[in-house]
Structures are given as C-alpha cells and as structure tokens.
Amino acid sequence: MAMNTDRLRRMRGQNAMESALVIVLVGAAAVGMSLYVKRALAGKWRQVGDVFGQGRQYEPGRTSVNKF
Numbered sequence: 001m002a003m004n005t006d007r008l009r010r011m012r013g014q015n016a017m018e019s020a021l022v023i024v025l026v027g028a029a030a031v032g033m034s035l036y037v038k039r040a041l042a043g044k045w046r047q048v049g050d051v052f053g054q055g056r057q058y059e060p061g062r063t064s065v066n067k068f
Helices: 002-053
Strands: none
C-alpha cells in the first residue's frame, strides 16, 4: 500500500511540474511575440497615415496645417 501512495505522490508532482513548465513556455512565447505584434501594428498605422497624409510628413515649423 505504501508503494502505491509514493508512486501517486510522485506522479502528481511530475504532472504539476509539467503543467507549470507549459504555462511558463506559453507565457514566454506570448511576451516574445508581443514585440512583433507591436511592430506590425505600428507599420499598419504608418501605412494608413501615409495614405491619408499623401506621403507627407509633419515637420514642426515647416509644415502648414489647414484648420477647418
């Protein structure tokens, strides 16, 4: 009976460690991918700005802004 209890205890500990490792790896992958997602969103935002701004960039003191 004592052998089964020790085996079950080890298996529960192993399952907990495996679950924790999977959670840590998924979290690390999400953090790593956030940089690429931010860059992609910034690129799309710039592309939209270029379309509406017709390729012009704002330069303080040199660019005139039309107010409606």
